[in-house]
Amino acid sequence: MKELYGFLFAMWILILVGGAIVVTILGPIAITGFGELDWLVTSAIQGGIAVSLVIIWIFILLKIKNWIFKKEIKS
DSSP states (O other): OOHHHHHHHHHHHHHHHHHHIIIIITOOOOOOOOOGGGHHHHHHHHHHHHHHHHHHHHHHHHHHHHHHHHHHHHH
């Protein structure tokens, strides 16, 4: 049971860290030089980075889940 709590704790930590990264690093990004399309280019880059972070977070959670449940099966 404590493994499940560990997994949930790791999940919440990743959510908080991801939110902090998005707000502090991705938020201030501004691309210029495309005229009226500056906002579109900026949004596309921010969205691509955000989607990449989500994929990385899912991969990390899958690894943690597999590690926890393999350990649980061996017990």
